[in-house]
Amino acid sequence: MTRTEYPWLLPSAMSQDADLPGDRTRARPRRTVRDWVVDTFAFLIAALIGILASEASRQAGNSELVVLADQMVGVLACCALWGRRRAPLGLALTLLVVSVVSPVAGGALLVSLFSLAVHRPFKPVAVVGALAVAGSAAAALVRPDPGMSYLASLLTGVILILLVIGWGMLVRAQRQLVVALRERARRAESEAELRAAHAQRLAREAIAREMHDVLAHRLTLLSVHAGGLEFRPDAPPAEVARAAGVIRDSAHEALQDLREIIGVLRAPGEGEGADRPQPTLATLDALVAESRQAGTKVTLDNRITDPAAVPAATGRTVYRIAQECLTNARKHAPGAEVTVLVSGRPGHGLTVDVANPAPIGEVEKVPGSGQGLIGLTERATLAGGRLEHGATDDGGFRVRAWLPWAA
CATH class of the missing domain: 3.30.565.10 (Histidine kinase-like ATPase, C-terminal domain)
Known part of the structure; x- marks a missing residue:
């Protein structure tokens, strides 16, 4: 077996695709039970962080109107997370801008960054991550926390952003590993089946070669006795009967051998060793x-x-x-x-x-x-x-x- 016989064994065909199911807007046709559980958990986490941020905004001395506006924005941001599987990049960019002026949307932003790291390759994740760090610095200036210094607020935001992005990239790497192992197992199984089929074909060819030799012997014997009858038409009846019996037996055995060889192809290029005696x-x-x-x-x-x-x-x-x-x-x-x-x-x-x-x-x-x-x-x-x-x-x-x- 050579690689040219089976093109899928070539290195170019064995390279793994970096994309996962759901990448590049190839979303699943419908949510599974596991998807509903994960999405609900993500929604609750974002809502909990939003509630804490809303309470911090109230304690910072903001007016009730500002607090109410923050809460409305936080509710909309959390509800937008239900579409994070279809458009993680657009959602992350939108929430990034919103979180600069509304800290209540910070929890939804972290969840969207995690989804982005899971469903997109490294380059867009790195770009959005850098923008999120810049947005965190801007948010610390626009909506400062009176209980923390600017540097502490900035470091907290950067650490949270790096943690959720790193976690998402780790989940993506694990999923890619599972996909690669499944593909490798599938290809190994296919290769084993091809090797088994190849071995069966070789066995059939070997049997065909042996049966060809036996069949040739039978037909040669039949031809010799038939030729003897042709050149000695005046032979005694006993010899004629004996030759006819040999011809009949040889023809019967040749037919039996021929039944075994039907459907079995003989490999070309049979060279030396063709006349060797067959074992019995x-x-x-x-x-x-x-x-x-x-x-x-x-x-x-x-x-x-x-x-x-x-x-x-x-x-x-x-x-x-x-x-x-x-x-x-x-x-x-x-x-x-x-x-x-x-x-x-x-x-x-x-x-x-x-x-x-x-x-x-x-x-x-x-x-x-x-x-x-x-x-x-x-x-x-x-x-x-x-x-x-x-x-x-x-x-x-x-x-x-x-x-x-x-x-």
Whole structure:
């Protein structure tokens, strides 16, 4: 698999979008229960701060008309917070100007700055934050607090502005992290599915190559005997009957092989190794002997009395299953004894069971892609059988497959 086969794996496609749902006026179609709870809480916080500011304005000696005007402005500012998700930038700028002349709107301004930091990127937030600091300095001059000095009022306003903006930016960063992790998980899942599909395709191609070789052998045998009948029309009836029987059996077996190869594409570029002999159940003993020479402890229990009677395709599948399992055991459980059991009879199918216990002592972890087991499952499925694999209760591993064996 290459990146050109799957364009979404290119770096340009993997870059994360800085925007979040709700950014750039892409508001949610409707408020959720969580949105209503958060908006109500923000409204109450802004109203509480407004009430405190209104009481401070009354104690500062302002007239009742000024206090009433401040309260009306504060109510309108708090009500405007219900639209903070759709237009956080415009709301923050408006409340910034209003809070210069009406301290009661200060609570609503802080909430709007928090929403702006959550729903907009850093640049507009920094600009509005700087304007808010300047507005806080102007508000301390226009509506001074008699209980605090100008410097104390200015520092208090700046600290509150920086706190709510920093909090909002932290919330935004956490949401971006969640979105990025979800996207990464989705892409990892898609990549795993593509790898599995790729492994299945390779398994199909390997089966197609093997079946092609077997089918070619059947057809060649059929052609030889048919040619013999053509060049010896005066052959004895017994020889003619024997050749006709061979032709019939070869044609039947070729049709069986052809059914297995239908729908499986052969990969192009088949070169060297095409004429190599295909393994069968009869060569399973040689595979076990080879594994023993490599240092693997193998116990073979082959209950098939006549391996030659097993169909060639089924025998090859059994051989490939045992071969892959022995290889995996040698990599992941060195020193453990592998048990290979082959049983069955015509009409009931053929079963191959390969198991090994947990490795003895500490074993170096060998990375594996799992594509071999995927290929074995695909091979068994195409043969009309099934394959199961997984860890055992004692920490070992077991592979069990059933394949059809016609009567």
